[in-house]
Amino acid sequence: MLMLVSVITALPIGAAEMASAEGVALPAYGDAFVDSSIGDASTLIPILASDSASHGVASLIYNGLVKYDKDLKLIGDLADSWDILNDGLKIRFYLRKGVLWHDGHPFTARDVLFTYQTMCDPKTPTAYADPFLQVQDARIIDDFTFEVTYKKPFAPALESWAISILPEHLLRGKDIVKSELARHPVGTGPYVFKSWETGAKIVLQSNHAYFEGRPYIDTYVYRVIPDSATMFLELRSGTIDRMGLTPVQYQRQTNSAYFKNNFAKYRYVSFSYTYMGYNLKNPLFQDVRVRQAISYAIDKQELIDIVLLGLGQIATGPYKPGTWAYNEAVRQYPYSPTKARELLAQAGWKDRNGDGILDRDGRPFQFTILTNIGNAQRAKCAEIIQYRLQQIGIKVNIRIIEWASFINQFINQRRFEAVILGWTISQDPDLYDIWHSGKTKPEELNFVSYSNPEVDKLLEKGRHTFNIDERRKCYFRIQEILAEEQPYTFLFVPDALPIISSRFKGIEPAPIGIDYNFIKWYVPQHQQKYVHYN
Template structure:
């Protein structure tokens, strides 16, 4: 009963004060104590009439708004554990969720999705768009007390372009023609031609030179014990169980209000939801069912706040294009036509999302609404398969005596993807294709299957960047192990369009290249683009300072706080 514990603490303080104060203070404290005691019993009575756990109620009222205060801990749920805590090596969201608290880039996006300074105080871009001069913030410290300087930026740049570094993010830095350290807090980078994503690319995490220089980054202890310049510093990682980071009191933007972030790995969303109800989690992402039906009670409304906004991500079924079954684009088009994607949005997402046909967020300027679409049409899918040499015999789709069958792999803990795969399995069965589903633990899923291209089809999602540049995902030069084009898509025209789009600064001119890119990808269908869903975070209402914005809710996390009277945990320094 965490909230009762808060009142018990206040009550004990009240009783202690009664023994040492004068008569006037005695009466004041006695009144305060009686009020708190009455509140405690009132809350207990409310809890007894509710089927939800009797953990009390933290109502979001003006009376208990409170002032910003340091302290407390937020406990978050994650379906997957991090794989590595060095950003240069990380390629999964679970890892970036942690490293984003520990590291900084030179720039970042603000609440309105505009670039602003992070480790950089300001910058100057030359008229020909070939040079960027960064003026770095002074008095920034690494979390071990070492001063941050321009040498760290230079080291990071060299780390990303080193062919021995197994990173998926070298592309942007390989565009740099010259890198100059002007002084301890000024650098200048030069490009051989205009590169539109240049400024935003410096949002990649800067790494500590003094801890990594001259060492094999793949063997560095920083993979599990990172040191950054960010608002939180690493404390503990129990693989498959939890990761703890504590606030860095010398953070250059100011000490975060919340003292500790505990991220618990819970590979099942139903179990995670039970932990939320039991008071052992403060934050998680809800499923549509949980959002619409299971949290629509007065107890949840009193104890939590829910948020809803379209995510910068999409879910897709990706085909291994090295597999003979998926080499013909007509086959891939047919598979998309055989899937009732609108049924998936309504049945799996409960309408909290929308079908997508391209790799951009539908409510942004970059999304091409005019690409070729594939409405649900099982008979049309059969005709396309027939053109590609497949025949339906005795209810089984066959070619050269081989039945059309394949396995979809997806990650453990994401019921939406599992349920999506089940609907796809049912839809494809109707046209004679036998689909099996395999659900794999996240770390093994990435290491043994995705990174090694050991799959036939994968059900996954991509976070959509703010900048439209997607070279790392779609370029034919990015098909190696640990790189992001793991479906092995290869289209020279797409390669050219992506390069051209990245070299133009004017947004309207850039859009022409990316519109054409989307048209080709829609024709080729290396993915079946499934849906963009609503983000559905739920957070304990004792946390204040959350300010929803176009970019989401996490951008100002260091400003979140819990009023003193509502703090639940005491964190020892």
């Protein structure tokens, strides 16, 4: 599942680095885990959300039919097992028995069919419908057997059923957009919704009847803290248990004996990247030479050194380096203001009046970069890019906007010239929703309005074959085209830098990340801090 990222929290990892060792103690039930983020959730019906905050909280409330294990392999969640039949065109899921919704109602195949129908309903404003529109037939065999047949081979088919399953008995016949479940969700997951104080906190309680066993931690609290500096002060004072550190905090502010004794730090390459995207409907950015020039004018290593303090690597496309779909042999854009000026001149942009700003047809080359409040890294990137583009005669303005307004009023309505944002992507390399020309409508994810017939065909081919070598060829070629056309200037792949109170035990870093076994995290009895969290 693809998500716009408002803040980087714990993401999939390659290697982890701990600053303090865990002691050995017996697991015990109790205590609260106080998490933190700069942004509030938008809805707790996850199929309606595209932000990381909503999905992070909802992942503790709901389950899919499948999920990724610690080694990035798909395993059963609400599905006990499945058969793949008819050369991959049919999947028959055998569902867990005895699973209860949080209100005590039994989970059955009817909930799965209802979720599928809701995803396909054109009245449902979801960015994740496309995989379900590939289904030719979906049917209930019995209460605990569900079967789907696809029109043609669809490589991400199994992964798509990691989507959160919704309660049919609470949503059937109702407008999902207006449902009270958006604010008071009912799921099957390890935590049960308790309360939501908008802009402040969301509180969940452990599900004692959870089918994988009662979580050790009794209470999960999602605190909304608008800026990283305040968040860090709260971490130091002990009022929150986790945050995503900034590079400065990681490198310079958490090396004291206090932090080493009371917290564990982690560092790993995230499954995410930061980019500057262009509104390709804007005449300024319709000439590929202009986009290439801007990419040459931005020193990506400078961004990594200044913004990330070296804790990241240059991005060349939409995949994490080292993964099977990543193509390292694409066109690069090393910092070259000379090359940038040459390309701009070829595109007709010259300083004709001597004011230091390029112009064409009597109009100066200037535009505004938008990004979101609360992400200091993006704001700093915008400032550095503003300076670098000024050096080649482009005037850049910067506007920083509150996250919800940024998405709803600017991104979804295509009211922007350029944006600095980040994507976190799923394990499957299918990027149809971001790059296909058919995904440019409001609230869809190709908000830069990119269109390339060859990319469209490759995206379709890549998702409709199970042959990994054929898929790799498709995604390698897509990256070559994106590298040439630069609908985004790909900036960097950051390291994720979470820090967690060391009283929490059972954290086992793995390729998928650190949150995959959250229900097994615990605090030894003698270290527990909260009897009841208020």
